[in-house]
Amino acid sequence: MIQILNSEKSNLISAKLSGKISKADVENIHSRIHNILENYDKVEFYFEMENFDGYTIKGFWEDIKTDASHLSDYGKMAFVGENKWQEWVAKATDFFTSSDVKFFDLENKKNAKLWINQ
Incomplete structure (x- = not known):
């Protein structure tokens, strides 16, 4: 499930992920x-x-298609998580995109919010 969070930045999608997407x-x-993208160069x-x-399975396939069509449209990405595999996903995302990607542990989400809002 994706719960959209409030964001001060107009080109930022802020969300809490739980369960399965x-x-x-x-x-x-x-x-x-x-x-x-109607108003900004990067998301x-x-x-x-x-x-x-x-x-x-359908969510994963849809995400792959979405990312494939928008990789050059992505700016900074902050992943905040609680598991090592989530950090690996962030590192893989960083490898496959030209985006600036960072992983933060849940206890450091304040730092993640500061970084993404710069």
Whole structure:
């Protein structure tokens, strides 16, 4: 599930991820990406992962398609999580994109918010 969080930055998608992400969740984010790109060159992300179990199969496929079509549209990305595998996902994202990607432990989410809002 994706819960959209309030953000002070107009080109930032801020969300809390928990449970499993569905195709509908990714479609919601994808429409937000398009809305932001109407006014900005880059979309930035703050993803806070707590009790996050990954994706449904359809959600994973939809995310791959979305990312493939927008990789050059992504700016900074802050991943905030509680598990080592989440840090690995952030590192893989950094490897495959030209975005500035950072991982923060949950106890450091204040620092993540400061960094993404700079």
